[in-house]
Amino acid sequence: MTIRAPYRSLRGISAVAALLAIGAVGCSDVSDAVDSTKDSAKKVARQRSVFSLDIGDCYNPTGKAEGTAYAVEIVPCDEAHEGQVVGEFAIDEGKEYPGDDGVSTIADERCPVEAQKYAPDTWALPKGGALFYYTPTKESWATGDRAVSCTYTAGEGTFSGSLDTAKSLEPEQTTYLKGSNAVYEALWANQPEKDTVEDDLAGYKAQAKAVAAALDAHVEGLDGIEGTEVGKLRATLTKAAGNWKKAANAADADAFYIAYDPAFTDIDPNKSVAARKELDLATTVPADEAEVWAG
Numbered sequence: 001m002t003i004r005a006p007y008r009s010l011r012g013i014s015a016v017a018a019l020l021a022i023g024a025v026g027c028s029d030v031s032d033a034v035d036s037t038k039d040s041a042k043k044v045a046r047q048r049s050v051f052s053l054d055i056g057d058c059y060n061p062t063g064k065a066e067g068t069a070y071a072v073e074i075v076p077c078d079e080a081h082e083g084q085v086v087g088e089f090a091i092d093e094g095k096e097y098p099g100d101d102g103v104s105t106i107a108d109e110r111c112p113v114e115a116q117k118y119a120p121d122t123w124a125l126p127k128g129g130a131l132f133y134y135t136p137t138k139e140s141w142a143t144g145d146r147a148v149s150c151t152y153t154a155g156e157g158t159f160s161g162s163l164d165t166a167k168s169l170e171p172e173q174t175t176y177l178k179g180s181n182a183v184y185e186a187l188w189a190n191q192p193e194k195d196t197v198e199d200d201l202a203g204y205k206a207q208a209k210a211v212a213a214a215l216d217a218h219v220e221g222l223d224g225i226e227g228t229e230v231g232k233l234r235a236t237l238t239k240a241a242g243n244w245k246k247a248a249n250a251a252d253a254d255a256f257y258i259a260y261d262p263a264f265t266d267i268d269p270n271k272s273v274a275a276r277k278e279l280d281l282a283t284t285v286p287a288d289e290a291e292v293w294a295g
Contacts, residue, residue: 047071050134053149055118056164057085080158083132087114087150097141103148107133111150112185119152119163120177123282126163128155172225173279179218183267184289186214197253197260204256205248208263212244215267225279233275240266268293 047062049071058077075081089110091103098106111133119125132153136145152163169177190210192203215237222234243263250256269285270293277283 048074050149051145051147053085053134055085055088056162058162059083077162078160080160082158083151083153084163085149086118086152086163087111089114089148090146091136091148097138103135107135107148109189110148114150115152116181117166119165120169120174120181121165121282122181123284123286124165125152126154126159129153129159130155173281175221175225176279176281179221180272183211183214183218186210197256201253201256205250208244208247212241212248215241215244227275227278229274229278233272236266236271
């Protein structure tokens, strides 16, 4: 999933100014103006400081998507909204401000993990959404602010309903998602900076080792889940784990490539669709993941 860090600016709405303007328009326009003023007043009443956001809050930004955030409009989740807080944590990096890039790096690493606790099935998230976060600024850090709020935000338009699905999952669904999410987290979180294996064989081998370990844990979890398709997926992932281990122990780049090709192919998300259907989970591969394995 694409991780981006927007900054929201606050633009207050003046209900008083809107009310004063009513006297200058005609009768039909007055009704429209009153309705508009009521909407504006409701938005003002719903504004909450970004410092007091809680997990589960559904909200609309109160300004453009750049600048420093001070407040958002909190709305009921069954109303149309642009975002929902799906995770939070406090930065524990000593007394010095880590810098904007440092804070973003921390949020990049932690927010996907926190978000998956709230909405474990990333395939079931609304199309076009992305993970965003609110982070401390240098100024707020000086006042003791350490909180990061992870939010799922609509790329375009809005969505409705809460993304809180963790509580409604059956044990076998939770087990499957925990294992599956860990595999892809190991893959992307350990992505080497160099583009080619020849330039960083050690880095790619470390990534392969992490993925192999995650696959072993996933396969072990699947051992306790019944189902024909789950069994087939377990066999595929067992083979994949073996190839990732070969890649992790490759003596050179050529040996790595030989193991990596089938290893990567066997964790293609499309191979898990049938098992997901059997477990009554979402079965549409997210577009960004489908693009990666499409080559």
